[in-house]
Amino acid sequence: xxxxxxxxxxxxxxxxxxxxxxxxxxxxxxxxxxxxxxxxxxxxxxxxxxxxxxxxxxxxxxxxxxxxxxxxxxxxxxxxxxxxxxxxxxxxxxxxxxxxxxxxxxxxxxxxxxxxxxxxxxxxxxxxxxxxxxxxxxxxxxxxxxxxxxxxxxxxxxxxxxxxxxxxxxxxxxxxxxxxxxxxxxxxxxxxxxxxxxxxxxxxxxxxxxxxxxxxxxxxxxxxxxxxxxxxxxxxxxxxxxxxxxxxxxxxxxxxxxxxxxxxxxxxxxxxxxxxxxxxxxxxxxxxxxxxxxxxxxxxxxxxxxxxxxxxxxxxxxxxxxxxxxxxxxxxx
Numbered sequence: 001x002x003x004x005x006x007x008x009x010x011x012x013x014x015x016x017x018x019x020x021x022x023x024x025x026x027x028x029x030x031x032x033x034x035x036x037x038x039x040x041x042x043x044x045x046x047x048x049x050x051x052x053x054x055x056x057x058x059x060x061x062x063x064x065x066x067x068x069x070x071x072x073x074x075x076x077x078x079x080x081x082x083x084x085x086x087x088x089x090x091x092x093x094x095x096x097x098x099x100x101x102x103x104x105x106x107x108x109x110x111x112x113x114x115x116x117x118x119x120x121x122x123x124x125x126x127x128x129x130x131x132x133x134x135x136x137x138x139x140x141x142x143x144x145x146x147x148x149x150x151x152x153x154x155x156x157x158x159x160x161x162x163x164x165x166x167x168x169x170x171x172x173x174x175x176x177x178x179x180x181x182x183x184x185x186x187x188x189x190x191x192x193x194x195x196x197x198x199x200x201x202x203x204x205x206x207x208x209x210x211x212x213x214x215x216x217x218x219x220x221x222x223x224x225x226x227x228x229x230x231x232x233x234x235x236x237x238x239x240x241x242x243x244x245x246x247x248x249x250x251x252x253x254x255x256x257x258x259x260x261x262x263x264x265x266x267x268x269x270x271x272x273x274x275x276x277x278x279x280x281x282x283x284x285x286x287x288x289x290x291x292x293x294x295x296x297x298x299x300x301x302x303x304x305x306x307x308x309x310x311x312x313x314x315x316x317x318x319x320x321x322x323x324x325x326x327x328x329x330x331x332x333x
Contacts, residue, residue: 023293024329025050030077031301035086040093042303047329052098052295057132059105065116065124067132080139087143099140100149112155126164137176147179155188162193169197183245195238202245206260215273220280235290244294248314249277269312275320282328
């Protein structure tokens with residue numbers, strides 16, 4: 001027991017030396033054109049210390065086997081050209097960066113169900129994805145970014161060939177010297193076989209918190225308990241911190257039963273419920289040494305015209321949740 005406690009203390013100390021305070025992060029949506037410094041200033045105004053930048057690769061369907069990226073007509077902030085312009089702005093502002101290349105499938109199909117069907121299709125997809133991810137790993141190394149995410153919600157691809165991922169991680173480390181993570185969905189993170197090769201356990205934290213009681217911070221903190229226990233157990237077993245690679249809620253009456261579901265249309269705007277849910281999450285995890293922090297989904301560059309009254313999306317901008325973030329992000333845990 002004494003040895004285990006010593007190892008855990010060493011692990012936590014190492015994590016603090018690497019990351020300093022908690023990651024108080026925002027998922028910064030790619031700009032259509034060049035990013036402007038006033039768009040960076042809105043991130044500073046909410047006291048965020050990290051940002052995720054997300055270049056995108058595209059698939060036409062779940063069966064498509066060719067990842068397309070850096071395409072003509074793509075929003076600039078989602079391409080290598082745009083990142084090369086954007087990254088220095090955040091560096092100038094003193095904000096640390098995670099680069100998180102993601103896939104988008106036409107009509108918003110869930111990436112966790114990618115299936116090219118044939119052996120040839122899978123070979124093509126994996127080769128294409130490797131080219132995509134190594135391209136942006138090299139860009140992250142060029143800019144000396146602190147953290148790189150090797151994939152987002154790709155459960156079917158992980159299940160299809162775990163060895164592919166272990167080899168991909170080796171290839172990434174040959175060209176990128178920073179820390180790496182992977183962002184798995186809340187219902188699949190326990191099935192990832194290569195956490196031991198990464199520096200952080202990345203979880204997209206859209207955990208359902210169902211219940212019949214009226215929403216309050218104290219009630220939601222109780223509903224979090226089973227998940228806290230499970231995440232702490234995983235962190236302890238791997239001696240790695242857990243990062244919420246995405247976290248957040250829509251501003252609707254019930255944001256916690258299906259927090260991942262952005263397709264719901266018949267919903268009523270409710271800024272207070274979003275703020276309660278976000279505050280409960282932050283209060284639940286802020287004191288956990290094994291929790292590295294997280295990135296709120298999502299933050300639009302044009303702050304003054306984003307979110308606000310009637311907007312039922314995830315962004316906290318110009319809603320009660322923004323004040324929650326600003327208050328929480330001032331704390332240096």
